[in-house]
Amino acid sequence: DLSNAIVAQDEMGRPFIIVRDQGKKQRKHGVEATKSHILAARSVASIVKTSLGPRGLDKILISPDGDITITNDGATILSQMDLDNQIAKLLVELSKSQDDEIGDGTTGVVVLASALLDQALELIEKGIHPIKIANGFDEACKIAVEQLDRVADALTISDKCNLLKAAKTSLGSKIVSKAHDQFANMAVDAVTDVADFDRKDVDFELIKVEKKVGGSIEDSELIKGVLLEKDWSHPQMPKVVRDCRIAILTCPFEPPKPKTKHKLDISNVEEFKALQEYEQMKFQQMIDLVKASGANVVACQWGFDDEANHLLLANGLNAIRWIGGSELELLAIATNGRIVPRFEDLSPEKLGKAGLIRELEFGTTKDRMLVIEECSNTKAVTCFIRGSNEMIVAEAVRALHDSLCVVRNLIRDNRVVYGGGAAELTCSLAVSEAADKQKGIDQYAFRAFAAALDTIPLTLAENSGLDPIETLSNLKAKQAHENNSHLGVDCLGKGTNDMRELFVIDPLIGKKQQLYLATQLTRMILKINDVIISGADDY
Ligand code: ADP
Incomplete structure (x- = not known):
């Protein structure tokens, strides 16, 4: 329809068409x-x-x-x-x-x-x-x-029975149908663990949902505590530690380095040995300070070399290295511990406490995670969702969300x-x-x-x-x-x-x-x- 069009000419005399309609509302x-x-x-x-x-x-x-x-x-x-x-x-x-x-x-x-x-x-x-x-x-x-x-x-919700049934119904149509019982249990336990029954409220902030592709839906579990995407620093350290007293450190497990421009000259074997002994002694001092505080687990923001790692193992200390700042904070809050910047500052009351730390391994992959449970402070729980591929995991997370909501809603108002x-x-x-x-x-x-x-x-x-x-x-x-x-x-x-x-x-x-x-x-x-x-x- 060209009725709205006008032909115009540009400065070179070439014709072009303006169609008015296009700009119209x-x-x-x-x-x-x-x-x-x-x-x-x-x-x-x-x-x-x-x-x-x-x-x-x-x-x-x-x-x-x-x-x-x-x-x-x-x-x-x-x-x-x-x-x-x-x-x-x-x-x-x-x-x-x-x-x-x-x-x-x-x-x-x-x-x-x-x-x-x-x-x-x-x-x-x-x-x-x-x-x-x-x-x-x-x-x-x-x-x-x-x-x-x-x-x-x-609905009576004082025992978990009805909540469980309700959670199960809400999972009815979702992809996780083969893991119904398990997911319903997870939802009910998670919500009732963090619920404030007097105020009839549930703070969803306290329920973290973590997902990891791999394994099967049935490998999903509820973790009553904190999950760190880390492993023990040495493969020979025990996988499970009970009664943990955790030194949470922001100082490196390293001997003090010569600062900046000073060159360290080693010209013969004796000097090298002396240096090595000095390093050993420094490590030992650090480890002694840790042990003196009563800690049996070291959580370190920084890394440490094989030497230190070996010495920690030899001294029966389980260690975690390279913990990110926010994770370190989370750990400190959950375990009621203090973040300590120097070995000299360590003392028994600054240690974080947790009933159990265990390492999770994921099938053939090298992925590992640490689970910190029975923490002294927090009510927080983590729903840890597994599944063989990303789509399944994502749908499982959505299904879990639905049943968490149903359980929460029943705690808020038990009428159905x-x-x-x-x-x-x-x-x-x-x-x-x-x-x-x-x-x-x-x-x-x-x-x-x-x-x-x-x-x-x-x-x-x-x-x-x-x-x-x-x-x-x-x-x-x-x-x-x-x-x-x-x-x-x-x-x-x-x-x-x-x-x-x-x-x-x-x-x-x-x-x-x-x-x-x-x-x-x-x-x-x-x-x-x-x-x-x-x-x-x-x-
Ligand atoms: P929505 O996203 O709206 O929750 P769903 O796909 O979960 O949708 O379907 C919910 C509907 O299915 C509700 O009307 C619920 O009553 C009904 N429903 C769920 N389970 C059953 C069941 N076992 N028998 C009959 N109806 C059911």
Whole structure:
């Protein structure tokens, strides 16, 4: 289309074409804008939808540099998709905020939000104003949340049994499924070790997650202490030291060197021997000072040569060398020790204390790590994740994160609702019931909201290879008939729909958050009726 084009001439008289349109702002307006947003959201949601639930499928994501991620986690899938649609980006933000607040339910929230938008589209096409719809959805959301409060059960969490089961459920659909028990145990132990049960809070700063490629998922372990990427300085030192008293040193294990420009002249054997003896004596002095303080482990910021290393071994001292500044600090904090700059300053009360230091070896690689456990000061723990390749390790870390979050959420608030779509179904029934009592336009919005809630059990059924419509209508009828809010989709074919029996639970705060966030996002998108994408200015 050349109607916008003008032909101009440059100073040399050569013609060129200016196409005006290119710099123009793009603009969509009114219902058309809203509709196009909803369609964009739908296409994003259709991608994550198939990964919902324990039978959900994994996605493989390839970055522009060719890095590969395999995952089932909604937030991760969305964050790695290269989206240039603004509304699609809002969905990404949505799953991110669910992830930040709750850490779980990131796929569900996107599926719900897009279902709400789909329903809204139908109402818009009936001629209902978007703001009316948004208001109706807000009201319906309130009713749904009240229903959640009503059906929530308080879980006993004083023994670890329930926490374990909950952690296991959250791992349900993740790649680590063969190491379920182990990962669930790791999550529960990690959280309960650092949890403050009086304040009902868990400081995630105290749970470090370290990963190392190699070995298998089953080699992952929880380390109640600190992990250093170091080994003992001499291969013959014992691999395990108990009752450690650690001298944490920033001074080198070296004889004092002649400073700067002075040359050391050695012209005969006697002089060389004298020098050697002098060095030996200096080493011995240092070692004596260390031993006098009562230390049996030396952690040194600097290196030392073979001579010193040998002497340490001969004196029964285990040593670690080249510890980085921050690691040295971490070690000092964890073991309640002081960092000592000179051998003369060593004293028993400055030593760090730990029950156990052991060296980990990794298969055929030369990699080693030191584990410092039973530290005197810190509650910190480290989840040490292994796996045969980077993708597996990364997905295992994400899965662990989910179950850490579930356990933390239960410690914060022990009320739960039931999964497999059971909670959504009971909310849907409650909202439908309320719709019947409404007179105005709100009843349409209520029905639409209820239908959106149904999408969760529908999707779960579909992903598990069940007939979605049949499953949904059966469940609905049963829930209403038996007045039982525990009935959900039997995704794994266990032979019962009772989610309480199967212990498929979701923390109440997580489920509420999903409803709030999805409703808020829908309102936000429905309110936008103008998109102006700025281009270059017109001239
Ligand atoms: P999200 O990222 O939203 O947590 P998931 O893929 O973990 O998504 O799926 C969670 C959904 O699967 C929840 O609705 C949960 O209730 C359901 N679910 C998990 N395990 C089971 C199970 N064993 N049986 C039925 N539903 C389950």
